[in-house]
Amino acid sequence: MKILFSPSESKNENCTKNPIDENSFIFKELFPYRMEALKHYGEFIKNASLKNLQELFGIKNENEIDKFKHDLKQAPTQEAIMLYTGISYEYLNFKILDKKSQAYILENTLIFSNLFGVVRANDTLPFYKFKQGAKIGNFTIEKFYKEHFSKALDEYLE
Template identity: 40%
Template sequence: MLKILFSPSEGKKSGSDEKPKELFGALDARKEILDTYNNIVLSGDEEKIKQLFGFKKFSECQPYINDLYNSPLMAAIQRYQGVAYDYLQYASLTPNAQTFLKSNTLIFSNLYGPILGGDIIANYKVKQGNSVGDISPDKFYKERFSYQLDLYLTGHDVLDLRAGYYDKFYKLSKPYTTLKFLKNGKTVSHWAKAYRGIVLREIAKAGVNTLEDYMKLEIENLQIHEIIEQKLKREIVYNIVE
């Protein structure tokens, strides 16, 4: 089966449509960081809260000041909203494609760590790169989840669509494939987010189960420029042709 590693997004939808259930790798492994986050959010300390959320005005923090353990819950793949998720257009996909994403996408959250697309999470705010109290999320989750992720990914093909920052959470120890996008010969950044969302959408629509099947997938406006093999990593370089 193909497993896709994906980034979270700073933006999130509010609301709820799910009941509590066990997260990937269990909630207990996350308890220390979740408790620390919750204590800061409920502390009333405006400076600490602004620092955690990455906001300059306390008024901007209000939508996220909730008890994490008594908040409305939503599947991660639906909770996040940002460029990649805008282009994924989850809501417009068929039930089969949505189920595929919930089961086969691993998202690396700045608060929850590695979670499946179907794992339900609260509406939270941790600015990328920020610590939660004295805890660095990347180090915290790399220590606690690397072995479990190694086991989970055994026997599966892996397509790593994460932004480079999230390599800090987990370094793959098996062969994997990444993508790079060029426009007019130059690497793109903003549009890379968009095309990661587009690629994930097309994979879900087609129900792609292996990297071999992925290589046969035709994606509009993308042409393979070259494929670079380096140790465990295979990088597919695409030209964006519009």
């Protein structure tokens, strides 16, 4: 059985693992597409106005925004299941589960990240902010991931 989980807006900032690479994600063969999406995200952040960044991040405070203006490709990471901290993740309470349950969740839970597309619970992600439904200029990230990841996801779920 596979478990499908949504991401959360709130995240844990304490990332200590190596930056992302092709081994960080499920569907290694699709890594270049993730990097393409990150490139659009990074370029947008570099060139966007404060107003556009407020919309992208869903935050008004300029000091808060500055925490998210870094190169995600070079940032430390942690397992997706530990990165997200919203209500669903609080109720899951992954840390207190027995080792067998944790292993099952790490291997069989898919999380639909707004920025990274579909990831497995044990995939490593950097601390980031990307409000659901936010736009990266003219780049439609949902359409991009649907176009490039649907086949691999369908085959994985069969």
